[in-house]
Structure formats: C-alpha cells, structure tokens
C-alpha cells in the first residue's frame with residue numbers, strides 16, 4: 001500500500017519535558033489509523049505537528065512526500081484538520097460557514113457550491129443549512145464542524161478525539177461519518193482514548209503512552225502479541241473498595257495482572273474460568289460483593305494493559 | 316480571493332454582533348444627537364460669559380505694556396474685562412474673593428530677560444480660580460499666544476545678530492547691546508508692526524467667535540467613538556482565538572499575513588464608514604461644517620489607522636473577549652477624559668495637557684479644532700499628523716508583539 005503519511009522519529013520538547021519522544025509510523029492511502037492512548041499521552045501534540053500547527057523539535061513527517069517542516073502550504077492543501085472543539089462562526093449559517101472554509105481551501109465558484117452541498121448531504125444537514133450555527137444542537141454543530149474539514153477532498157483527515165464529552169447518539173453519528181468519508185477514499189488519522197472506537201474504526205492502531213509509540217499494527221497483530229490471554233472483569237458495588245480487592249487478587253494463581261478501573265477489577269489470565277472460583281473466594285473473604293462479571297476475548301484494552309501495565313481508563 | 320473571503324466574513328460577523336453595531340454605529344449617532352440638542356442652540360463665543368481678569372505689570376518695559384494693551388484691547392472686550400492692579404497681593408486678594416477668575420502677572424525685568432536671551436527665567440504667570448477652569452483656560456490660551464508671539468520676535472532679533480556677526484559686520488555682542496537693540500526691535504515688532512500684532516488678535520478672535528460647543532463635541536465624539544469601535548473590532552481577533560477559528564484558519568493553506576491583513580483592513584473600513592456616517596449626519600442634519608476637505612480627509616484616515624492600531628494594542632493585553640469588553644471601555648473612557656474628549660484640553664493644567672498627548676485622541680482633537688474651528692489646512696496640522704503616525708507605529712509594534720501568542 002502506498003503511504004500517504006510518513007512519520008519518522010518525530011519528537012516535541014517543551015522545555016525540559018518531552019511530550020513526544022520520537023514516534024515513527026505510516027498511514028496508507030485510504031486507511032484508517034488510530035492513535036490510542038490515555039490523556040497526556042501526546043496524541044494532540046503529535047497531530048498538531050502533522051497539521052503544521054506546531055514545529056517539531058526533531059524528526060520528520062511528510063504527507064504525500066511533502067515535508068511538514070519545509071512545505072507546510074503543500075501539506076495544508078492535502079490534509080483536512082477537524083478540530084476537537086467546534087471551530088465555526090456561530091452567527092453565520094451552516095452554509096455560510098462552509099462556503100467560507102471552502103474559500104480558504106481555495107475552492108471557487110461552481111465547484112465550491114457543489115462541494116458544500118455534497119458535504120451537507122454527507123452529514124445529513126442539508127435542510128437546516130440556512131440556519132445559523134448558534135441555533136444548532138451540539139451534535140449538529142459537530143457534524144458541520146467535521147464537514148468543514150472535508151470540503152477540499154483531503155487525502156487524509158486528522159481527527160483529534162472527536163467524541164470526547166458527547167452523548168452516545170452523536171458519537172454514533174460521528175463514527176458512521178468517519179466510515180462514510182473513508183469510503184470516499186480519504187485516509188484518516190484518528191486519536192482516541194476509547195478502545196471500542198479504535199476497534200470499530202481502524203485498519204491499524206498505534207498505541208501511544210508517555211509520548212512513545214509502544215506498539216502498532218492491525219488489531220489481529222496486536223492481540224496476537226499478548227498471546228491467548230483473556231480478561232476477567234469483576235464489577236463491584238460503588239460503596240466498596242476496588243483497590244483492596246485488586247490487591248488481594250494480584251497473587252492469585254493464574255492471574256497475570258490485576259488492575260482497577262472505576263468500580264471494576266480486571267484480571268488478565270490465560271483462562272478466566274480457572275481463576276473465577278478463586279477470585280470469588282477472596283472477594284467473599286474481604287466482604288466485597290461482586291455484582292456481575294465479564295469475560296473478554298483478547299482486545300486492545302488487554303494489549304494496552306499488558307504493554308503499559310496500566311488500564312487505558314485509569315485517568 | 317481568500318483575502319476578500321476573510322474580509323467579507325469579518326464584516327458579516329460584525330454586522331450580526333449587536334454589541335458591535337451599537338458601539339460602532341448607534342452610540343456615536345445618539346451621542347452626537349444629544350450634543351446637538353444640548354449645545355446646538357448655544358451660539359458662538361458671544362454667549363460665553365465675560366471673564367473678569369486682574370493684570371499686574373511689574374515689568375514696566377515694552378513687553379509688559381504690550382501685554383496689558385492686548386488684554387485691554389477692544390478685540391477682547393467681549394471675552395474678558397480687565398482690572399489693572401499694582402502688586403501681586405492685591406491681585407491675589409481679588410482672586411480669593413472671587414472678584415476675578417484669573418490673574419495675569421508680568422514679572423519684573425520681563426522685557427530685559429527676554430531680549431537678552433535669558434527669557435526662560437521670567438515668564439508671564441497666570442493664576443486661576445480652580446472653580447472656573449474654563450475661564451482660566453481661556454485666559455491661559457490668550458497669554459500663551461502672546462508668549463509664542465513674543466518668543467518668535469526675540470528669536471528674530473537673535474538671528475539678526477547672528478547674521479551680523481557671521482558677515483563680519485559686528486565683532487562682539489554684549490548683553491547690554493542685545494538688550495538695547497532687542498528692546499527697540501521688540502517694541503517695533505509689537506507696537507508698530509500692526510499686521511503681525513493683529514494676527515495674535517485675530518487668532519484669539521477666531522477661537523472666540525468660532526468656538527461652538529456643538530462643533531467641539533461633534534469632532535470630539537468622532538475621535539472618541541473611533542477608539543470604542545476599533546477596540547470592539549479588535550475583539551473579533553480574540554473571538555477568533557476563543558472560537559478556535561483562528562487555529563482552524565491556520566490549518567488551511569492561508570498565510571498568516573492574509574489572515575491578519577484582512578482583519579486590519581476590516582477594522583479600517585469599519586472605522587472609515589463609521590466616521591463618514593457621523594460626519595455626514597452632523598453636516599446634513601445638524602448644520603455642522605467640517606472645514607478644508609483635504610485636511611479633513613487626511614486627518615480622518617490617519618485617525619482611523621491610529622485607532623485601529625490602538626484597538627489591537629489594547630486587545631494584545633487582554634486574555635479574553637470578556638476582559639477586553641471591560642478593559643477596553645475603561646481605557647477608552649480614561650483616555651477620553653485625559654485627551655480632552657469631554658472638555659476642551661485648553662482648560663487643563665499644563666502637566667495634564669502634556670500627559671494627554673500619549674493618546675491619539677488628544678492629537679486628533681487638536682488637529683480637528685485647527686481645521687474645523689480655525690479654518691486650518693493640511694499644512695497647519697503636520698505636527699499632529701506626524702505624531703499620529705508615530706503613535707500608529709508604536710501601537711502596531713506593541714500589538715504585533717502581544718498578539719503573537721495567539722498563533723502559538
């Protein structure tokens with residue numbers, strides 16, 4: 001597959017602090033690549049350097065062969081950057097906003113008019129296009145926010161955690177939109193700290209933590225790395241101490257790793273069935289009531305847990 | 316193309332912003348109308364109350380008596396009424412008992428001091444009743460004109476001596492010589508050169524007869540509201556930052572110069588439109604006359620430029636639009652008070668008058684007064700124009716430095 005984006009040892013330093021520590025990866029034409037990592041991992045910093053908003057401290061990145069350092073104007077013509085927060089003019093209508101952003105992408109006349117209608121169609125807001133953005137619901141604003149980044153048919157679209165803090169319905173709409181415009185041939189660089197989103201969307205996933213790209217590959221490649229482990233999740237009452245239980249389960253025979261997320265204790269194990277009885281026994285001994293359990297097949301969460309030693313949603 | 320798109324967006328967004336429309340169009344028109352209703356019927360200077368003044372001539376030289384003659388002349392008789400007194404104590408008593416509003420004192424040896432070249436030590440003093448700032452300001456204005464005139468006269472004597480020495484026709488000039496010849500020259504200049512002497516009078520005369528509160532406020536409002544509206548327009552730059560639209564623009568293939576240039580162009584256009592509407596309204600609906608068109612046009616353009624730079628400089632100190640709304644209004648009001656938008660600066664004490672020159676509005680008012688009230692032309696306001704250009708440069712540099720943080 002021909003790469004559209006190539007990143008080589010890209011790094012960003014803020015004073016003494018290194019936010020991104022030399023990451024390297026590639027995204028192929030038409031591919032969806034997710035950067036999966038917790039808050040503070042360096043996702044926004046990385047994407048900002050690729051969007052020419054931030055000067056890299058070291059390393060190189062290029063879009064279709066154009067360096068982000070030396071040819072930012074050429075790069076900007078090829079990328080569509082979708083800001084995490086709505087970046088539109090509230091007092092302009094959706095259509096006025098789109099025409100404005102289209103003009104900044106250099107679209108003219110009929111072509112622009114056509115593209116504006118196309119993206120309105122794509123995000124399903126053609127009938128409301130003449131309304132001012134300030135009259136829109138949050139979800140509708142987000143859809144126009146995305147549409148504005150697609151007007152010039154970018155080769156690759158950057159989306160930085162587009163679903164943070166929004167309702168499940170809007171989230172669904174956004175994920176479906178990503179798939180829809182990807183179908184039209186645009187590659188996607190998608191950052192998230194939600195494992196399910198990375199799983200649902202991505203052709204390939206990069207796991208990033210503390211500014212380092214720890215692992216990258218297809219989901220199958222990644223899960224194969226951790227072998228045939230399962231994750232046993234114990235859901236306990238809110239009133240009870242999950243940390244105490246996790247600690248008690250650490251040395252249970254068959255448990256590789258024991259971690260706490262909210263009111264859950266996750267155990268990585270070769271066989272969930274075999275540790276189940278022992279886990280219940282220790283919980284009872286502590287007086288902790290287990291409300292329900294889940295047994296999960298190898299997934300990205302488990303991969304993250306194993307390569308970083310922490311749960312993705314610790315924070 | 317992109318520039319026009321940005322400019323159009325700028326104007327559309329502002330036209331849909333209620334606060335901006337009020338600040339930029341409605342408020343100045345309302346204020347000017349109020350000024351017309353309040354001051355429109357107060358006619359020319361003849362309606363000003365006659366100001367009682369005491370004069371003390373301790374000089375007993377030609378300049379002292381020229382000053383007394385000037386103050387007592389017919390030309391000023393409908394502006395001031397003069398009592399000559401023997402000494403300063405008597406004059407101060409009159410001032411303290413409110414019998415006069417101001418005292419003008421020519422110090423001993425004034426004539427000699429000025430024409431022997433050490434004029435600085437012996438200056439004419441004006442003491443005023445603090446309760447009568449306007450009256451004191453008028454008297455101070457008259458004395459100032461007189462002093463300027465005398466200074467010009469003594470300089471010409473100095474130059475003449477210099478030429479005589481340089482051409483070898485005179486080898487040594489003593490103080491006494493200077494004093495003697497200078498005295499005679501000055502006397503001639505003041506007393507017999509009626510043409511120039513009349514200039515002093517006619518200058519004062521025209522201030523007096525042309526001074527009109529409505530005209531003053533009309534030009535003053537123009538120079539005040541341009542500051543308000545440019546601060547308001549500069550707000551859109553911070554708004555773009557807050558909305559994330561500035562960052563978004565930077566992800567498109569659009570140069571920062573185009574983005575910033577369109578912003579400034581938008582501000583200048585809005586400023587020009589505001590001022591022209593204000594001027595035309597005052598002209599056609601309120602009987603205002605604006606004076607020499609070329610001078611007014613040049614002054615208007617430089618006023619708008621300096622105000623735009625000022626607005627951006629103020630914005631560069633503010634973290635948010637909310638902060639700018641409050642800080643901007645406060646700064647403009649203070650500058651308005653200091654710069655003489657509410658009261659003619661002539662009545663301010665010397666130090667305040669100097670201090671006020673840090674703001675563009677004081678220069679604008681000064682220049683407009685020369686053009687509108689004194690029928691001045693472009694050549695009469697070069698100092699003000701240059702000062703405004705200088706301020707524009709300073710504000711722009713401050714703004715550029717401060718606003719760089721928005722693109723980091």
Ligand SMILES: Nc1ncnc2c1ncn2[C@@H]1O[C@H](COP(=O)(O)OP(=O)(O)O)[C@@H](O)[C@H]1O
Pocket residue numbers: 014017019037038039040041042043044045046
């Ligand atoms: N301008 C900055 N100055 C200093 N540190 C920063 C700056 N921006 C981000 N960081 C730090 O860099 C790290 C990575 O941040 P970021 O890229 O925003 O992470 P993410 O998007 O994955 O949550 C964080 O620890 C953050 O605090």
Ligand SMILES: [Mg+2]
Pocket residue numbers: 043044045160161
């Ligand atoms: Mg982030």
